[in-house]
Amino acid sequence: xxxxxxxxxxxxxxxxxxxxxxxxxxxxxxxxxxxxxxxxxxxxxxxxxxxxxxxxxxxxxxxxxxxxxxxxxxxxxxxxxxxxxxxxxxxxxxxxxxxxxxxxxxxxxxxxxxxxxxxxxxxxxxxxxxxxxxxxxxxxxxxxxxxxxxxxxxxxxxxxxxxxxxxxxxxxxxxxxxxxxxxxxxxxxxxxxxxxxxxxxxxxxxxxxxxxxxxxxxxxxxxxxxxxxxxxxxxxxxxxxxxxxxxxxxxxxxxxxxxxxxxxxxxxxxxxxxxxxxxxxxxxxxxxxxxxxxxxxxxxxxxxxxxxxxxxxxxxx
Numbered sequence: 319x320x321x322x323x324x325x326x327x328x329x330x331x332x333x334x335x336x337x338x339x340x341x342x343x344x345x346x347x348x349x350x351x352x353x354x355x356x357x358x359x360x361x362x363x364x365x366x367x368x369x370x371x372x373x374x375x376x377x378x379x380x381x382x383x384x385x386x387x388x389x390x391x392x393x394x395x396x397x398x399x400x401x402x403x404x405x406x407x408x409x410x411x412x413x414x415x416x417x418x419x420x421x422x423x424x425x426x427x428x429x430x431x432x433x434x435x436x437x438x439x440x441x442x443x444x445x446x447x448x449x450x451x452x453x454x455x456x457x458x459x460x461x462x463x464x465x466x467x468x469x470x471x472x473x474x475x476x477x478x479x480x481x482x483x484x485x486x487x488x489x490x491x492x493x494x495x496x497x498x499x500x501x502x503x504x505x506x507x508x509x510x511x512x513x514x515x516x517x518x519x520x521x522x523x524x525x526x527x528x529x530x531x532x533x534x535x536x537x538x539x540x541x542x543x544x545x546x547x548x549x550x551x552x553x554x555x556x557x558x559x560x561x562x563x564x565x566x567x568x569x570x571x572x573x574x575x576x577x578x579x580x581x582x583x584x585x586x587x588x589x590x591x592x593x594x595x596x597x598x599x600x601x602x603x604x605x606x607x608x609x610x611x612x613x614x615x616x617x618x619x620x621x622x623x624x625x626x627x628x629x630x631x632x633x634x635x
Contacts, residue, residue: 322606323350323383327375327399328390329359332413337390338367340598346606353378375399379406385609386411386436394487397422400437404429409436411605414500415492415629416622423626427619436608438618439625441500443569445600448577448592449504452554452565456505460581461558464506467540468555469498471569472527472548482546485523490545491633495528497569498542499632500625501554502532508624509535515632518545530632571597 324347326333341349351370354360364371372378379387379402386409389399397417403410404426416439417423430437443449455461471494482488491499502510510532517528527545534540552570556563561583567575571594579590608614 321346321348322385322609323348324386324388325351325353325370325378325384326388326390327353327378327403328413329354329356329363330390333390334363336598337388338363340596340602341388342367343596343599344602344606347602350384351378351381375402379403379408384408386605389413392481392487393489393492394418394481394484397426400426401429404433404435404437407433407435409609411436411438411440411602413440415439415496416626418492419634420623420626420630423622427623431619436605436615436618437622438605438608439622440601441497442597442601443497443571444500444504445604446571446577446592446597447595448565448568448579449501451579451590451592452556452563453505455563455579455581456556460561461556461563461583462560464538464556464558466557467502467506467538468557469501469540469542469568470544470551470553471495471497472543472545473550473552475547483520483522483524483526485525489525489633490527491517491525491629494546495525495542495544495632496625496629498544498554499628501568502540502542503621503624503628506538506540507534507536510628511535512631513539517633525633528632 324341329352341347349367349369352360352363353372360371387403389396389410389412393415396412400410400412417426426437482493513531513533515530517525520526529543532540552567554565554568561581564580567577571577576594577592581588608618
């Protein structure tokens, strides 16, 4: 099988620590090149990975050997960059969130369909055995009918100059609030009503933390909480008629730390442990399948639209 040539656009710490090693370990992918405006970082990683580099995006995109661009730049830049990539007839895989709002996401999905190209949003935890186990527990109704859900994802402040603290480029809901929102849409009924929401804005007009109370069509209540400037929290609680489930390290896996799911029924608790796996590699392998699988491709399109619509309603609606 011919390897797929991929280029990484954007070489920040996340790309260096997570994306580049995952690409390098995927047998079906060939790290064909790197693109960044940072010449120093570009040259350093060119030596390490022995691949092509560009400082000009037009020159890069004219290369007919490129199959896929993995976009790992600030969220506020995704729309214009992804549009450009698609217009050069390349597949595009994008770090979450796909774009800043529903209008931008809709336009990108329409263009991808027109160009017959794949567009995928990088929620790596979807492919981890822990999350797949959660889906199976719910499918088998091991907790009975689900009544309430709580999801938390937050971490301490990072550098004040980081792009996430500017409304033009980022914001908390697009960077980390999207995780609990995506989990709700993947695990439960996608007909969601917003009962209450509260979002805090900084002096740069960017949201820095927030919470929301949601209600599903099947009368499940869900409380989600996210933000910058909190002690680290990364967990999910599902409370059913017959039992309770607690999952730790549900989204990020710190240093590939072991993840667990605790299920309590009749005052007895069982623990399911998941060995260390690279969820970024699992995600990339799934993305590879979408290139020649119309069903998977349509599922990605549909989910991206639903995810973006709910985020927009919580943030602005």
